[in-house]
Amino acid sequence: MARATLVRAAVLALAAVATLAAAAAAPASACSCAVAPPFLDAVAAGTHVVDVEVVETVFLPHPIKVQHKDAVWSARLLTSYKGCAPPTIRLASGANSALCGVRLTVGVRYVFVLGAPNGDGNYRVSACGTFRRWADLRYRDQRALRKMRPHYCPTSPL
Numbered sequence: 137m138a139r140a141t142l143v144r145a146a147v148l149a150l151a152a153v154a155t156l157a158a159a160a161a162a163p164a165s166a167c168s169c170a171v172a173p174p175f176l177d178a179v180a181a182g183t184h185v186v187d188v189e190v191v192e193t194v195f196l197p198h199p200i201k202v203q204h205k206d207a208v209w210s211a212r213l214l215t216s217y218k219g220c221a222p223p224t225i226r227l228a229s230g231a232n233s234a235l236c237g238v239r240l241t242v243g244v245r246y247v248f249v250l251g252a253p254n255g256d257g258n259y260r261v262s263a264c265g266t267f268r269r270w271a272d273l274r275y276r277d278q279r280a281l282r283k284m285r286p287h288y289c290p291t292s293p294l
Contacts, residue, residue: 166235169236170264173266179280179281183251187214187215187270188211188214188227188245190210190240191212191242191243193209194208205231206231209242213225228256228259236263246268247273249266
């Protein structure tokens with residue numbers, strides 16, 4: 137009986153060591169976000185608030201093999217609530233979730249609170265940023281956005 141107990145204890149100890157070794161070998165997630173403010177607070181504080189429909193996946197890197205490139209989508213501007221954005225914008229995100237990357241779905245409508253575009257003209261989106269699928273917004277948030285007067289952006293003369 138004592139031998140069976142020793143064998144069981146040894147097996148449990150080996151399992152624990154194997155689990156710890158596997159956990160140590162697993163890549164650590166580098167994405168760390170602060171607690172996000174409520175959606176409408178982020179909208180009020182944001183400089184660019186846009187309602188878009190994603191129309192095309194421009195580039196989707198392999199999430200593990202190609203981590204140095206961003207995923208890029210093209211989106212059609214439906215409404216600009218704050219700030220001026222062109223009729224078609226490009227949205228860029230990290231290659232994987234460890235880089236705070238997100239995956240957008242073609243044909244889906246989103247509301248983004250964005251910063252200024254980068255040097256390539258792409259707007260950065262991440263797991264730490266504020267965005268929602270339109271269909272997932274609470275009714276009161278949709279109503280508040282609809283009550284906002286769409287931002288007028290003058291077009292440049294040709």
